[in-house]
Amino acid sequence: xxxxxxxxxxxxxxxxxxxxxxxxxxxxxxxxxxxxxxxxxxxxxxxxxxxxxxxxxxxxxxxxxxxxxxxxxxxxxxxxxxxxxxxxxxxxxxxxxxxxxxxxxxxxxxxxxxxxxxxxx
Amino acid sequence: xxxxxxxxxxxxxxxxxxxxxxxxxxxxxxxxxxxxxxxxxxxxxxxxxxxxxxxxxxxxxxxxxxxxxxxxxxxxxxxxxxxxxxxxxxxxxxxxxxxxxxxxxxxxxxxxxxx
Numbered sequence: 001x002x003x004x005x006x007x008x009x010x011x012x013x014x015x016x017x018x019x020x021x022x023x024x025x026x027x028x029x030x031x032x033x034x035x036x037x038x039x040x041x042x043x044x045x046x047x048x049x050x051x052x053x054x055x056x057x058x059x060x061x062x063x064x065x066x067x068x069x070x071x072x073x074x075x076x077x078x079x080x081x082x083x084x085x086x087x088x089x090x091x092x093x094x095x096x097x098x099x100x101x102x103x104x105x106x107x108x109x110x111x112x113x114x115x116x117x118x119x120x121x
Numbered sequence: 122x123x124x125x126x127x128x129x130x131x132x133x134x135x136x137x138x139x140x141x142x143x144x145x146x147x148x149x150x151x152x153x154x155x156x157x158x159x160x161x162x163x164x165x166x167x168x169x170x171x172x173x174x175x176x177x178x179x180x181x182x183x184x185x186x187x188x189x190x191x192x193x194x195x196x197x198x199x200x201x202x203x204x205x206x207x208x209x210x211x212x213x214x215x216x217x218x219x220x221x222x223x224x225x226x227x228x229x230x231x232x233x234x235x236x
Binding site for chain 1: 152153157162163164165166167210214216222223224226227228229
């Protein structure tokens with residue numbers, strides 16, 4: 001089965017350090033999403049890319065977070081500097097946006113990776 | 122504001138019993154509704170996806186229903202198994218009409234199936 005691969009699975013780092021999380025989307029998917037999950041907030045959208053271009057990153061703290069897609073096989077989420085409140089599980093998901101005219105979009109797929117559990121101490 | 126509310130927050134049932142999870146949404150314009158299963162320590166896995174024209178969809182022992190008029194969905198699990206213990210997340214898709222597509226997530230129902 002095709003799957004979304006995230007690395008690392010776990011990361012423990014000290015406050016102030018840079019953290020980089022990586023995601024390999026499913027081949028052929030044109031959309032990539034980054035989500036953060038905490039017990040209190042559930043799943044929150046951080047960034048949304050289509051064809052490697054950012055469409056929505058309004059959920060991401062811009063002063064410390066950045067998301068990029070250097071190529072179609074790699075998406076990265078970087079936190080610099082990290083803070084204890086960033087501790088969460090970060091999920092990447094990929095899917096396929098199909099355009100159906102008049103601006104209507106249907107998304108297929110939405111396969112999630114296994115996540116990166118980040119702990120900032 | 123787009124919202125997805127799930128109930129109950131948590132549920133404990135005996136192995137072999139049936140259960141129904143609820144999802145109410147105030148999302149517009151509605152595109153589709155998905156149910157995901159998330160095992161502890163894993164990413165969510167899609168169970169069903171329904172558009173507004175579909176009112177029921179099954180995946181093995183899981184059956185999802187959708188009433189687009191009342192904006193309610195339910196997930197029915199038949200003959201529960203210990204492996205059904207997980208969080209079940211209701212997700213509603215919105216076509217923003219501005220060239221982007223958004224998902225609104227519920228906070229999930231945590232199901233525990235006990236022997």
